[in-house]
Amino acid sequence: xxxxxxxxxxxxxxxxxxxxxxxxxxxxxxxxxxxxxxxxxxxxxxxxxxxxxxxxxxxxxxxxxxxxxxxxxxxxxxxxxxxxxxxxxxxxxxxxxxxxxxxxxxxxxxxxxxxxxxxxxxxxxxxxxxxxxxxxxxxxxxxxxxxxxxxxxxxxxxxxxxxxxxxxxxxxxxxxxxxxxxxxxxxxxxxxxxxxxxxxxxxxxxxxxxxxxxxxxxxxxxxxxxxxxxxxxxxxxxxxxxxxxxxxxxxxxxxxxxxxxxxxxxxxxxxxx
Numbered sequence: 001x002x003x004x005x006x007x008x009x010x011x012x013x014x015x016x017x018x019x020x021x022x023x024x025x026x027x028x029x030x031x032x033x034x035x036x037x038x039x040x041x042x043x044x045x046x047x048x049x050x051x052x053x054x055x056x057x058x059x060x061x062x063x064x065x066x067x068x069x070x071x072x073x074x075x076x077x078x079x080x081x082x083x084x085x086x087x088x089x090x091x092x093x094x095x096x097x098x099x100x101x102x103x104x105x106x107x108x109x110x111x112x113x114x115x116x117x118x119x120x121x122x123x124x125x126x127x128x129x130x131x132x133x134x135x136x137x138x139x140x141x142x143x144x145x146x147x148x149x150x151x152x153x154x155x156x157x158x159x160x161x162x163x164x165x166x167x168x169x170x171x172x173x174x175x176x177x178x179x180x181x182x183x184x185x186x187x188x189x190x191x192x193x194x195x196x197x198x199x200x201x202x203x204x205x206x207x208x209x210x211x212x213x214x215x216x217x218x219x220x221x222x223x224x225x226x227x228x229x230x231x232x233x234x235x236x237x238x239x240x241x242x243x244x245x246x247x248x249x250x251x252x253x254x255x256x257x258x259x260x261x262x263x264x265x266x267x268x269x270x271x272x273x
Contacts, residue, residue, distance in 0.1 A: 035070060036078045040087055048098040053246050053266050056094045092247025103242025105209045106133050113147055114205050120162050126151040127200050129207035129215065137237040139230060144185045146225055153194040160192045179223045210249040214256060217263055235264050
């Protein structure tokens with residue numbers, strides 16, 4: 001056989017045999033792993049050993065880095081089949097995870113404020129979250145908490161007044177400059193903000209964990225309620241304790257022009273810095 005016609009030692013997506021030259025100069029036919037097996041045994045385990053989540057973009061980049069040829073339709077079909085077989089778990093559109101347990105957000109800290117506002121304004125669209133909901137994942141125990149309420153522009157003043165009257169230490173859309181001078185976390189602190197973002201107001205008025213992580217990232221800077229190191233550690237503990245919707249988180253991060261590494265400490269692609 002002409003050495004120039006030999007197949008190079010590169011992975012083949014169809015699982016065909018590859019010719020390699022032995023010590024004595026002869027050619028040995030060696031069976032290659034199929035593309036699906038390479039994904040299952042090599043590529044995806046390598047990515048999930050680095051972090052508990054990986055995106056389809058990261059998988060494509062890893063395949064390219066390994067010089068493995070593939071077409072996207074075949075890749076997508078194999079990913080669906082491998083996920084269905086339980087080799088990894090769905091983590092939202094275009095994302096996969098090694099974490100099997102679905103994350104469940106503690107909603108008990110919101111019962112009082114939701115009951116108050118829902119009774120006062122039964123037709124009001126609003127959403128809320130609290131730093132108390134993530135206290136199990138912070139390094140230093142939180143003794144005082146901040147609740148955030150989001151409503152339409154015309155509703156924020158009545159909501160603010162209602163909460164103030166009900167005994168809450170309420171702040172109406174405080175800006176960073178104002179917050180540095182006046183914002184203090186006390187026993188029942190609530191921040192009321194207006195929003196025009198789409199999909200913010202769920203029927204149960206509870207902000208999902210993915211949006212909570214983005215809002216907390218923004219509010220920790222605006223109000224100085226958590227430093228960067230504490231936020232990073234909290235987020236890592238939270239997303240490792242249960243699987244969240246990384247596809248949704250990616251979309252929210254993009255909306256706010258934020259990186260996934262800043263929000264959740266997770267790279268969406270190998271090349272992301």
